[in-house]
Amino acid sequence: ERSDWRKFFSEFQAKGTIVVADERQADRAMLVFDPVRSKKRYSPASTFKIPHTLFALDAGAVRDEFQIFRWDGVNRGFAGHNQDQDLRSAMRNSTVWVYELFAKEIGDDKARRYLKKIDYGNADPSTSNGDYWIEGSLAIS
Numbered sequence: 001e002r003s004d005w006r007k008f009f010s011e012f013q014a015k016g017t018i019v020v021a022d023e024r025q026a027d028r029a030m031l032v033f034d035p036v037r038s039k040k041r042y043s044p045a046s047t048f049k050i051p052h053t054l055f056a057l058d059a060g061a062v063r064d065e066f067q068i069f070r071w072d073g074v075n076r077g078f079a080g081h082n083q084d085q086d087l088r089s090a091m092r093n094s095t096v097w098v099y100e101l102f103a104k105e106i107g108d109d110k111a112r113r114y115l116k117k118i119d120y121g122n123a124d125p126s127t128s129n130g131d132y133w134i135e136g137s138l139a140i141s
Helices: 003-010 045-059 087-093 096-106 108-117
Strands: 018-022 029-033
Touching: 003 029, 045 087, 045 096, 045 108, 096 108
Parallel strands: none
Antiparallel strands: 018 029
């Protein structure tokens, strides 16, 4: 266990784990901070933006990085969310409402196929909220 990596979390009063697989040698080395936590599954939350963006591009839910998504006027408590977005700003600001649009456009069945294709966690996009990567059933370890 790499207990010296604790500082990366304690400095910010955060909980987390780090797992690094060193596959340069035939017998792969695993470097781990908090091995118990590393075995649990959690919501991917904001880390899901990268695969979600790729799914949206592939499915045609977004044309390119210049497409504008018009803000609906709902105040979401974070200034970066309360404005029109393009793909770059949506990623930079973690603009959940844009990713909810993508999820709706992609649909559960296609999302499940994408998740299975890349072997992403439990590949379960079910939710009652629309944001399956935050409060839904999707979980990664």
